[in-house]
Amino acid sequence: MYRYDAYDHAILRQRVAQYRDQVRRWKSGELTDDEFRPLRLQNGLYIQRHAPMFRIAVPYGLLSSTQLRKLAEVARDYDRGYGHFTTRHNLQLNWPKVEDTPDILEKLADVEMHAIQTSGNCVRNVTTSHFAGIDPDEIADPRPYAELLREWSTFQPEFAFLPRKFKIAVSGSTRDRAVTLAHDIGLNIKKNAAGEIGFEVLVGGGLGRTPILAKVIEEFLPWQHLLTFVEAILRVYNSYGRRDNPYKARIKILVHALGAEQFRKEVLEEWANLKDGPSTVGAEELERIARHFTAPDYAALPASDARIEALKASNPAFARWVARNVHPHKQSGYAAVTISLKDPRQPPGDCTSEQMEAVAELADQFSFGELRVSHEQNLVLPDVPVSALPEVWEAAKAKGLSTPTVGLLTDLICCPGGDYCSLANAKSIPIAAAIQERFSNLDYLFDIGDLDLNISGCMNACGHHHVGHIGILGVDKNGEEWYQVTLGGHTDGVKGRETALGKVIGPSFSAAEVPEVVETLVRTYVAQRHDDERFLDTFERLGLAPFKEAVYAGRRPAALNTSAARESTHA
Amino acid sequence: MPDLIRRPQIIRSAPAPAIVADDFARLVLTVSADAPETSESAATVVLPSVADAPNLIVPLAVWQARRDELLARNAEGGKLGVSLAPGEEAEALAGDFAHLALIAVEFPKFVDGRGYTSATLLRRLGWSGEIRAVGDVLRDQFFLMRRCGIDAFALKEGKDLNDALKAFDDFSFTYAGAVDDPRPLFRRVHRGDASLDTGKSS
Ligand code: HEM
Ligand code: SF4
Numbered sequence: 163m164y165r166y167d168a169y170d171h172a173i174l175r176q177r178v179a180q181y182r183d184q185v186r187r188w189k190s191g192e193l194t195d196d197e198f199r200p201l202r203l204q205n206g207l208y209i210q211r212h213a214p215m216f217r218i219a220v221p222y223g224l225l226s227s228t229q230l231r232k233l234a235e236v237a238r239d240y241d242r243g244y245g246h247f248t249t250r251h252n253l254q255l256n257w258p259k260v261e262d263t264p265d266i267l268e269k270l271a272d273v274e275m276h277a278i279q280t281s282g283n284c285v286r287n288v289t290t291s292h293f294a295g296i297d298p299d300e301i302a303d304p305r306p307y308a309e310l311l312r313e314w315s316t317f318q319p320e321f322a323f324l325p326r327k328f329k330i331a332v333s334g335s336t337r338d339r340a341v342t343l344a345h346d347i348g349l350n351i352k353k354n355a356a357g358e359i360g361f362e363v364l365v366g367g368g369l370g371r372t373p374i375l376a377k378v379i380e381e382f383l384p385w386q387h388l389l390t391f392v393e394a395i396l397r398v399y400n401s402y403g404r405r406d407n408p409y410k411a412r413i414k415i416l417v418h419a420l421g422a423e424q425f426r427k428e429v430l431e432e433w434a435n436l437k438d439g440p441s442t443v444g445a446e447e448l449e450r451i452a453r454h455f456t457a458p459d460y461a462a463l464p465a466s467d468a469r470i471e472a473l474k475a476s477n478p479a480f481a482r483w484v485a486r487n488v489h490p491h492k493q494s495g496y497a498a499v500t501i502s503l504k505d506p507r508q509p510p511g512d513c514t515s516e517q518m519e520a521v522a523e524l525a526d527q528f529s530f531g532e533l534r535v536s537h538e539q540n541l542v543l544p545d546v547p548v549s550a551l552p553e554v555w556e557a558a559k560a561k562g563l564s565t566p567t568v569g570l571l572t573d574l575i576c577c578p579g580g581d582y583c584s585l586a587n588a589k590s591i592p593i594a595a596a597i598q599e600r601f602s603n604l605d606y607l608f609d610i611g612d613l614d615l616n617i618s619g620c621m622n623a624c625g626h627h628h629v630g631h632i633g634i635l636g637v638d639k640n641g642e643e644w645y646q647v648t649l650g651g652h653t654d655g656v657k658g659r660e661t662a663l664g665k666v667i668g669p670s671f672s673a674a675e676v677p678e679v680v681e682t683l684v685r686t687y688v689a690q691r692h693d694d695e696r697f698l699d700t701f702e703r704l705g706l707a708p709f710k711e712a713v714y715a716g717r718r719p720a721a722l723n724t725s726a727a728r729e730s731t732h733a
Numbered sequence: 734m735p736d737l738i739r740r741p742q743i744i745r746s747a748p749a750p751a752i753v754a755d756d757f758a759r760l761v762l763t764v765s766a767d768a769p770e771t772s773e774s775a776a777t778v779v780l781p782s783v784a785d786a787p788n789l790i791v792p793l794a795v796w797q798a799r800r801d802e803l804l805a806r807n808a809e810g811g812k813l814g815v816s817l818a819p820g821e822e823a824e825a826l827a828g829d830f831a832h833l834a835l836i837a838v839e840f841p842k843f844v845d846g847r848g849y850t851s852a853t854l855l856r857r858l859g860w861s862g863e864i865r866a867v868g869d870v871l872r873d874q875f876f877l878m879r880r881c882g883i884d885a886f887a888l889k890e891g892k893d894l895n896d897a898l899k900a901f902d903d904f905s906f907t908y909a910g911a912v913d914d915p916r917p918l919f920r921r922v923h924r925g926d927a928s929l930d931t932g933k934s935s
Pocket of ligand 1: 249
């Protein structure tokens with residue numbers, strides 16, 4: 163993984179000093195709350211329902227075991243001994259003290275970590291696939307490009323106060339696992355006929371209140387032009403993006419208003435000034451970065467292991483875990499392993515300091531000391547020898563990290579919701595828990611098969627509800643917490659059907675009704691599915707009607723009159 | 734009468750950051766939402782005499798509407814600056830550089846970052862004179878502003894000028910190219926070492 167050089171270190175140390183002084187000036191009254199707010203946000207610090215929320219960047223989802231141990235230490239020393247991994251690869255602490263944040267950052271800087279631009283109206287942490295570099299269907303490793311963008315966007319001076327936040331995702335595989343269509347800029351690596359690397363450039367995607375999928379504005383951008391092209395996009399956005407209404411300030415609204423074609427014209431016109439200029443990336447710089455992402459020292463291993471096959475045959479629990487949590491690898495004899503953070507005893511994505519240390523240990527023993535954060539809010543050991551799977555499984559099991567449900571209904575994505583977040587309309591964690599409890603029978607879960615269920619506590623869509631096969635959204639109806647259900651969203655990532663937004667099934671439900679509603683949807687699917695059809699496939703074949711009928715059958719008509727769930731409009 | 738904003742002292746970043754005396758007055762049109770009929774317009778606002786305000790900054794709209802009068806002031810020994818509000822295009826001034834002593838970029842709220850792009854584009858258009866940040870101008874943005882070509886800072890009223898001077902030292906190195914140095918870090922130094930490069934210039 164990328165290791166800092168002397169410049170990265172110097173910049174980060176000065177950032178910590180700058181921020182420490184900002185906190186001091188805020189405490190002494192030299193900075194007003196309003197003046198301090200954007201400054202702390204650009205350093206990941208929100209003030210939330212109960213306490214500050216502190217978001218630590220995990221650049222493009224890569225962690226070393228040393229970094230994870232430091233996160234464990236920080237969560238223990240400055241928080242309540244746990245953190246929350248988010249859909250954007252980051253780690254959130256829910257209970258730190260503002261006064262401690264400079265010290266936390268100082269400690270993080272020791273291991274090349276920070277909270278730079280994890281919030282605020284600036285270019286945020288760049289994300290990519292959690293299988294980057296090991297994916298059998300990878301065209302090229304996206305991580306060097308993500309690192310190029312990380313460096314370029316860090317304190318890029320012109321774009322620190324954009325109309326709204328700005329998220330970039332890079333995918334290097336034929337199957338897009340980074341949900342590039344739901345980002346402000348999505349970059350899909352391609353090879354042209356000559357075998358050269360470039361990007362398909364998408365602009366204007368986003369979830370939130372107005373979900374829109376990104377549009378292609380460039381079919382093939384040679385990689386050398388990555389930074390100048392992104393700069394051109396941001397300059398157009400910074401100049402013309404709306405600032406009168408935060409809900410209409412994302413680039414997706416500008417692209418929509420201008421039309422993708424006109425937006426593209428503006429970008430190309432601006433790009434003409436930058437193309438081939440000093441920010442053009444040369445081979446030397448790409449190689450400097452790419453050197454950090456070379457394959458680890460793999461051993462020559464046989465593709466399959468008789469001992470593992472035998473254990474799978476004799477131990478159904480192990481077999482289940484292998485079926486769901488172990489993923490193919492481009493290196494023979496190796497596998498990627500998902501360390502599940504979806505044990506029903508903990509909120510989705512939460513991880514205790516003790517668990518982090520256990521995972522760090524596993525990474526050291528079995529995965530070259532590295533791991534990943536997935537946008538499904540799990541951890542991944544990327545390079546595990548197949549022969550070590552039983553040991554990894556046992557060790558993960560001992561810490562509640564072996565839930566064998568990756569890609570199943572209870573591997574749900576869930577935002578912090580009303581328990582923590584002051585923007586929430588409704589709680590989301592208890593809904594997740596109730597669903598996980600209802601679907602605790604593994605045989606049943608395996609029979610249901612692939613099913614993405616995503617929960618957000620409000621329209622901001624931090625839990626990606628729009629793109630869940632089943633999406634659950636917290637809404638506020640006359641001060642009460644209700645839940646709207648959408649069906650048919652997905653992030654399949656397959657060319658031509660990369661991502662879709664779910665359709666609302668009908669009037670919303672009370673918290674108590676949600677598990678039963680999900681159960682009914684699932685039963686409808688099971689009754690109607692053809693061989694090998696996933697929930698999503700059956701839904702796409704049949705449409706909304708049978709699901710809707712099943713869910714609302716027998717409900718009092720009064721319940722149907724409340725579809726105008728009031729959407730709260732706080733900022 | 735229009736508002737005339739004066740800052741007896743401003744900060745300049747070049748040649749070295751310093752607090753300097755300043756005698757420009759910045760004309761701001763008074764706009765009243767309650768009584769629109771009392772609002773001033775670019776066409777009718779009373780311009781101060783050269784004696785009252787020899788050095789004057791006016792909004793772009795006033796410059797465009799009252800060009801001849803303003804040029805006459807220049808002929809009488811006045812100096813002229815034009816201020817760009819967010820949303821106003823830098824290109825609007827491209828043909829006028831010869832008449833201007835400075836261009837001001839307005840930051841009505843410091844979180845409105847359009848001024849960074851305006852300043853960048855002014856430099857690209859070839860403006861080499863002063864670019865002055867005016868409005869909600871705070872020390873925590875100086876470093877960014879300077880990188881975008883802003884070299885004069887009319888600090889927000891009530892903020893400590895001496896304290897603000899320190900902000901230019903926030904960072905010794907930067908990654909991206911910008912107006913101050915269009916080369917990204919990887920073209921300025923040799924990267925990848927555990928100690929700082931002392932070979933190439935920075
Ligand atoms: C608890 C504090 C949080 C606050 C105050 C917050 C706030 C917001 C807001 C206001 C938006 C909508 C932005 C827009 O539409 O312009 C948003 C979107 C989003 N947030 Fe959060 N969020 C929080 C936590 C999280 C967490 C924990 C995650 C990950 C699990 C997350 C991931 C996202 C994602 C993926 C989006 C959608 C991006 C898009 O609109 O394209 N946020 N958040
Ligand atoms: S979706 Fe809403 S409730 Fe959930 S974390 Fe985001 S802002 Fe908070």
